[in-house]
Amino acid sequence: MNNVKVNVAQVRYREGESVCFDLVEDFSSFDLGTEILSFQAPVHVQLQVNNTSKVLLVHGKIDTKLNATCGLCLETFVYPLSLSFQDEWIFRAQATDDLLETALILDKDEIEINERIFEQIVLALPMKFICSAECQGLCPTCGANRNLAPCHCGENDIDPRLAALAKWQSKD
Numbered sequence: 662m663n664n665v666k667v668n669v670a671q672v673r674y675r676e677g678e679s680v681c682f683d684l685v686e687d688f689s690s691f692d693l694g695t696e697i698l699s700f701q702a703p704v705h706v707q708l709q710v711n712n713t714s715k716v717l718l719v720h721g722k723i724d725t726k727l728n729a730t731c732g733l734c735l736e737t738f739v740y741p742l743s744l745s746f747q748d749e750w751i752f753r754a755q756a757t758d759d760l761l762e763t764a765l766i767l768d769k770d771e772i773e774i775n776e777r778i779f780e781q782i783v784l785a786l787p788m789k790f791i792c793s794a795e796c797q798g799l800c801p802t803c804g805a806n807r808n809l810a811p812c813h814c815g816e817n818d819i820d821p822r823l824a825a826l827a828k829w830q831s832k833d
């Protein structure tokens with residue numbers, strides 16, 4: 662597993678102070694349940710950690726690229742992921758009950774944040790990856806990828822309602 666660390670010693674006791682981190686880390690592929698996702702690029706994490714006296718307030722930005730499979734045409738494509746998030750970090754001694762539920766609880770100045778980053782990435786993923794808004798998907802009849810070449814299935818299919826109407830009209 663990756664080991665993404667930051668050290669907040671610089672702001673821990675300084676109210677109003679902030680510190681920025683700019684990290685580039687390789688993440689290993691992971692199982693999403695529906696497919697194995699791998700990273701096509703390292704994960705770029707930018708953090709601004711601000712001591713607000715109550716908490717360490719974190720503004721984060723994550724950029725990376727994933728290898729994903731299109732849910733319509735089943736081709737592999739590069740899915741760029743860019744997200745922003747806000748997080749609260751608090752040292753255990755200062756944590757109130759509600760913060761214990763939502764904040765990242767710190768025990769020392771050096772913090773491993775890979776899980777927190779990974780969580781943000783997973784939460785930002787779509788339910789279904791689509792390679793492009795114009796993706797034509799696979800033909801339900803012959804299975805051809807309609808983005809590559811149009812197939813001729815369905816060209817002679819007539820809407821049954823129109824067929825019934827045509828029949829009815831021809832009675833006159």
Ligand SMILES: [Zn+2]
Nearest residue numbers: 731734792796
């Ligand atoms: Zn597609």
Ligand SMILES: [Zn+2]
Nearest residue numbers: 800803812814
């Ligand atoms: Zn077809």
